[in-house]
Amino acid sequence: MTVSTKISYADVEVGTELPAQTFPVTRATLVRYAGASGDFNPIHWNEKFAKEVGLPDVIAHGMFTMAEAVRVVTDWTGDPGAVVEYGVRFTKPVVVPNDDKGAEIEVSAKVAAKLDDEAKTVRVDLTAMSAGQKVLGMSRAVVRLA
């Protein structure tokens, strides 16, 4: 039997908030993501290199932040296949200090528009913050609901 997404189009309205989540990120997280994604740019693991190119410290991969942010959407729908479109702008880096705590990425999201009553698609606008700064801009997903 095929089940559809957990969320019904009829049950959401413009302004409906998705459950917010906070994602921790340490140096170890970045090393692991580098291996899994194949992005070995040293600004994501080598403090000396990062500072030489003018960054305050090692920064997270933008694509790591993008991957975490959309989890607020995919955890909401259950089926990540419900995501039809997803885009972000990388506005500020997530700076990851070399300690046990690292950094945090706080993601909130809400339904910004009901796009199509036939296709049951909605636009979800996401906000991602780290250390009090907005790290993603224009962060939007189009999602097909049940």
Next chain:
Amino acid sequence: MALDQSFVGRTYPPTEPYEVGREKIREFAEAVGDANPVYTDPEAAKAYGHSDVIAPPTFVFAITFKAAGQVVEDPQLGLDYSRVVHGDQKFAYTRPVRAGDRLSVTSTIEAIKSMAGNDILDIRGEVHDEAGEHVVTAWTKLVARAADGE
């Protein structure tokens, strides 16, 4: 130095197929800390109508960005990659990427702009499966910051 506008619209040859492995998807899902079973358990994926485990939405970037290397490293274009940062990223999906897919990417330069000494390059990667069906399109905006002293 501003990039040559005549490269706008240039399309590069499709890449050799990348075969999406279940364990590579698992590795990626674990790296982003995502325990959704549709990434690791074929039965959970089937419950949502997928024929095998699917990949997280941003997984395909590793494939499209590697393909964009054809553009970024094109000596005729002359982009200084050491100064490049990732500006924007967008995906539009026909269906999710899933294990067993053999994906080929066709990269096109959509736009070249110059602003305040920065070169801005928009690359579109069209991802197709082995049957030639569209899977996802990835748009990547790269910004090459102005060289010091310019």
